[in-house]
Amino acid sequence: MTSHRQHDSSFAALGRLLRYARGYRRRIITATTCSIINKLFDIAPEILIGVAIDVVVNQEESFVASLGFETAQEQITVLAALTFFIWAGESLFEYLFQVLWRNLAQRLQSDLRQDAYEHAQRLDMSFFEATSSGQLVATMNDDVNQLERFLDGGANAMIQVAVTVVAVGAVFFVLSPLVALLAFTPIPLIIWGAFYFQRKAGPLYADVRQKVGDLSSRLANNLGGIATIKSFTAEKREAERLKQASEAYVEANRQAIRISSAFIPIIRMAILAGFLATFTVGGMMALEGSLNVGAYGVLVFLTQRLLWPLTGMAEVIDLFERAMASTRRILDLLAEPVHVHDQAGKALAQPVQGRVEFDNLHFRYGSSGAGVRDINLDVPAGNTLALVGATGSGKSTLVKLMLRFYDPEQGQIRIDGQPIREVSLKSLRDAIGLVSQDVYLFDGSIRDNLAYGNPQATDEQIIEAARTAEAWSFISNLPDGLDTAVGERGVRLSGGQRQRLSLARALLKDPPILVLDEATSAVDNETEAAIQRSLRRIGHNRTVIMIAHRLSTIVDADTIAVVADGSVVEQGSHSQLLEQDGAYAAQWRVQTGQA
The missing domain is CATH 1.20.1560.10 (ABC transporter type 1, transmembrane domain)
Known part of the structure; x- marks a missing residue:
């Protein structure tokens, strides 16, 4: 500083x-x-x-x-x-x-x-x-x-x-x-x-x-x-x-x-x-x-x-x-300047349908020069968009821009046709639920962490969200149940348990747009399968944007966009991309053992 x-x-x-x-x-x-x-x-x-x-x-x-x-x-x-x-x-x-x-x-x-x-x-x-x-x-x-x-x-x-x-x-x-x-x-x-x-x-x-x-x-x-x-x-x-x-x-x-x-x-x-x-x-x-x-x-x-x-x-x-x-x-x-300015009092039109548009986005990190350029994507309300590509290609940057952790140098992002720069940060972020690869749990009970995005939630609502995220089975087996202390950063729980709690926390917020940033990359096969079952249930009538390395987790996505060096190089459904026989098809063959 x-x-x-x-x-x-x-x-x-x-x-x-x-x-x-x-x-x-x-x-x-x-x-x-x-x-x-x-x-x-x-x-x-x-x-x-x-x-x-x-x-x-x-x-x-x-x-x-x-x-x-x-x-x-x-x-x-x-x-x-x-x-x-x-x-x-x-x-x-x-x-x-x-x-x-x-x-x-x-x-x-x-x-x-x-x-x-x-x-x-x-x-x-x-x-x-x-x-x-x-x-x-x-x-x-x-x-x-x-x-x-x-x-x-x-x-x-x-x-x-x-x-x-x-x-x-x-x-x-x-x-x-x-x-x-x-x-x-x-x-x-x-x-x-x-x-x-x-x-x-x-x-x-x-x-x-x-x-x-x-x-x-x-x-x-x-x-x-x-x-x-x-x-x-x-x-x-x-x-x-x-x-x-x-x-x-x-x-x-x-x-x-x-x-x-x-x-x-x-x-x-x-x-x-x-x-x-x-x-x-x-x-x-x-x-x-x-x-x-x-x-x-x-x-x-x-x-x-x-x-x-x-x-x-x-x-x-x-x-x-x-x-x-x-x-x-x-x-x-x-005196540190704030560059992402809040438009307090201007809310997204309710109810939020969940259409997301990335229009000619350009952004560069000042420290590294990495970023994204010429990004044009349209995610209809209720659809699932999957972003795939090598580490550092710019996938997570799109999520950060959508949450307005940063503002693009050129272009804009719209939700239901409204530019996100023209609405309040609270209204924007209330409409988005984020489940990240790096799960952060606060020192406190499981109940406190699940209700973090919805402090007024009842125990019944908390339990329902935990069931949907397939987290209730392990919570109910803990001696103190929802009152179990998770420890600083959730150290008393396994990686898979923390990931399921993160998903349940986002679901309890009940956002019209759900973002999964490599949410299954650090969990075992059983946990991944459980999360995939959860996603199939919660994806209905909700816009889902997924970032994934394992292509098997996104085959059902409505649209898959392949990002390389900050640009979208391919997009389409799973079957369409296999037919194109490009970068996605090559990666699919590697992961399925066909290469």
């Missing part, structure tokens, strides 16, 4: 995130306001300490006395009451900003993941052929969680550091512009260090996120192919490959950590310089009488309050860089 945006700066990524989060603006403003008020309350006690020192030293001449509180006892009492309310306010707004930021983090990460997943579902099949599932899982899971961790604490920390600099700076310049200037001298160095770190760390954290995706891909591939690994006794080899991917992730993190760790010592020395300047120069001014002793106390305390939180900037920026690297990947996924 690549994009021209992947080299955006972290602040550009933050801008993209804020544009995405426009709907959360009120929550962000409320949380930010609570963070600001909390920090103002947090700074206030240091000012009160200085005021209290002023009361003790100057008593009736103190600042508080000028407000109408004459005795030192009254002044201390007022300061104590004010301190109580400030601490209570600080505690209240700390509770509020934590609740608001954490809830915002949870809501935003959930919505981002949902939006990313829903957008991914709309993307073309070419995207999934070019992108590993491990990278996608890492983006929707780990990257979204990384952003959540930043919003949980990092966002508030960045806001409060900015508030501290502004608020403390204002107090400093009111009390002593000279000391303020000295105290703020290290801040440009700290800001320069932060930006320098950001420029250095940004690409490193982008590499970290890439390595996370690679590691996820390796784990997903190995766990999905565990049977193959075991059969080739390749456990040690795959463990070594996983170790290499894991070590690459460790090394990417090590490079980022090396940069981030160097930031803290630089900041600490800058802080020390600012503190010493305030401590010494302010102290000298207090001794000379040009600076109030209480004001000097305020400056000393606030210098620490101003500069010390900046030591945490390294950790905050580290969290920020990780989050923005993740944000780029998430938003890049959301």
Whole structure:
């Protein structure tokens, strides 16, 4: 998953995130306001300490006395009451900003993941052929969680550091512009260090996120192919490959950590310089009488309050860089273009009769250049079309085009005279039932998988579909029947059982057009015979398009089209093609032992 945006700066990524989060603006403003008020309350006690020192030293001449509180006892009492309310306010707004930021983090990460997943579902099949599932899982899971961790604490920390600099700076310049200037001298160095770190760390954290995706891909591939690994006794080899991917992730993190760790010592020395300047120069001014002793106390305390939180900037920026690297990947996924556009709201005319026309179709895969050209086929409603030909000749491509997994470069496909580009994807795909050679069953029960295309189906309807597909005989013999768990990808069932369930699932959908993409190529003779019996029953009043290598399975088809190098080279019935004595007849003789 690549994009021209992947080299955006972290602040550009933050801008993209804020544009995405426009709907959360009120929550962000409320949380930010609570963070600001909390920090103002947090700074206030240091000012009160200085005021209290002023009361003790100057008593009736103190600042508080000028407000109408004459005795030192009254002044201390007022300061104590004010301190109580400030601490209570600080505690209240700390509770509020934590609740608001954490809830915002949870809501935003959930919505981002949902939006990313829903957008991914709309993307073309070419995207999934070019992108590993491990990278996608890492983006929707780990990257979204990384952003959540930043919003949980990092966002508030960045806001409060900015508030501290502004608020403390204002107090400093009111009390002593000279000391303020000295105290703020290290801040440009700290800001320069932060930006320098950001420029250095940004690409490193982008590499970290890439390595996370690679590691996820390796784990997903190995766990999905565990049977193959075991059969080739390749456990040690795959463990070594996983170790290499894991070590690459460790090394990417090590490079980022090396940069981030160097930031803290630089900041600490800058802080020390600012503190010493305030401590010494302010102290000298207090001794000379040009600076109030209480004001000097305020400056000393606030210098620490101003500069010390900046030591945490390294950790905050580290969290920020990780989050923005993740944000780029998430938003890049959301920015992936959809080429097959849905015509929502425009349905196929009902009831669908099932006539299918392929009119002058041209299509090429961008990656390989393979595809189809000059395809012209007309399948009357209720007829059976069989597509035969060598592997890679373009048969499955026609099915993918009919389902609009891709759109042709030229020509069109029509169902009942309606161009499929002009109807909604839901309406189109609801009219087609697909039984593929590569059967995918979801982790769950047999009932769940059979009812996948018709969730409202009753048990009676499920059983009837299973009987029609000749799957009920083995289902009824299972201890848990329809409640039997099939395992991930149906691993607890045999290939023939999975194929029969796939056929039953398509039948329960009751589509007017049934597509069988080499549905019997990987099953035994008994299962093939069972499926053939099923097809003879279900083919009535239904359009069937079959892709097959075994010619014995399609001899009863109304039309057989022989596809070679992306073009239809022969078509007709079984007997007509034998009479033509072309490619089909030659293949028939080979498969029947006559050659």
